Amino acid sequence: MTTIGVLALQGAFIEHVHALERLGVAAREVRLPRDLDGLDGLIMPGGESTTIGKLMVHYDLDEPIRTRAQAGFPIWGTCAGMILLAKDIGGLRQPLIGVMDIIVERNAFGRQLDSFEADLDIPAIGAEPFRTIFIRAPLIHAVQGDVVVLATLTDGRIVAARQGNLLATSFHPELTDDDRLHRYFVDAFVAPFQARNTALTAA
């Protein structure tokens, strides 16, 4: 049975839980380190990255998540979750997991009045455009190392990327009923991780 954790310290975590359940994947809310045991992947949701980051540190979740991320454990960050994944957020001082080679700019589009929706091509999940919802959203200013860009706005700015076991999106797939990105995370991140673990156990 595949179980994916959803960091449930603050923000839109229940929407991710519901999306996973629609795919027939078990979801577990993660608030304390013990909730990470036995998970096959983790989603860090949208919310306020400063709030989530502080709670993560205070309840000793940052180090175990970081250690797992570095060992190949699949993690997907949406919006605030993407900020937490980034190694560099332009010098802002706030707690991060800091494992992905992306430079992220917070509130990159402005305030709430600049929040928007748009149809976006994300070739990794199929030809049909994806309705993307950006709410006071961050942007990937630049990528480094072996990071692969998955989607850009029409002006070329990066809004989705992956690096090995890590997936980052500026926008909120969990606010739509299009589950293709959740499916992509399960198929292209979680399944290979499980296969590798099974192989290791067998060996």
Place this chain on the structure above:
Amino acid sequence: MTSTNGHSEKNGVAKSTWTTKAGLAQMLKGGVIMDVVTPEQAKIAEEAGACAVMALERVPADIRAQGGVARMSDPDLIRGIMEAVSIPVMAKARIGHFVEAQVLEALGADYIDESEVLTPADEQYHIEKQAFNVPFVCGARDLGEALRRIGEGAAMIRSKGEPGTGNIVEAVRHLRAITSQIRRLSVAPPEELMAIAKELGAPYELVREVAKNGKLPVVLFCAGGVATPADAALVMQLGAEGVFVGSGIFKSGDPARRGKAIVEAVTHFRDAGIIAEVSRGLGEPMSGLEIGKLPKEALMAGRGW
């Protein structure tokens, strides 16, 4: 709910849609929105883990104590708070005062609270909120009031409680009213829905939507009387999706510590061990008021309909 004020551009790009308005409230869930009156307080709130701040001139306890007409805050104050923190900044407009709301939109506030804490500008009508690009949060004492505000365009609801009292009793009453009416709707057969809509004084389409989904079409927070971590966890267990704390933090002995404790109690609202731990040694809570001893004209929850 399909209503939207979104304006479309090419490539299907649309700003200020219903999804972006209601969506910001979804991002605030599981969090604490704190009243602040200065940029310094806003920083303390952000540091304590607030998911947003409410910029206002006086907290409800002071409005209550000092009396007089309470209005929208000075634009300089709101700007100063917006510059001081990276989290969303909300601001209050008087009930029915659509020009205050226009000013707050022009300032770039992230959310407008059409609030009974301020002195109402219109005793007949609330603001027509669909017309705005900025989203609104409104107070409600029961499901009918909540759905009337949503019908006008509110993208987030908070139970009203009795602001500035440090007394949770009214917040519990209003939250229970809303959730029990939702429960009743969710088991009502379709032929009863129009009669219930009439009884609630609520738009029929919204009544049908609540009956179908078993929840409000927007995020539901609790406000008005939260003073302790246990208060915050109580309303979360009663079905609130997040908490507004007005006077409860900056009218207490140690705002930074109490703010942080309330944030943690909201995250871990079902974990009594953690609530016990964070409740220790917080110093003096704000002094509370007994609702029954307040003169009727001093009550704020009855403002608006």
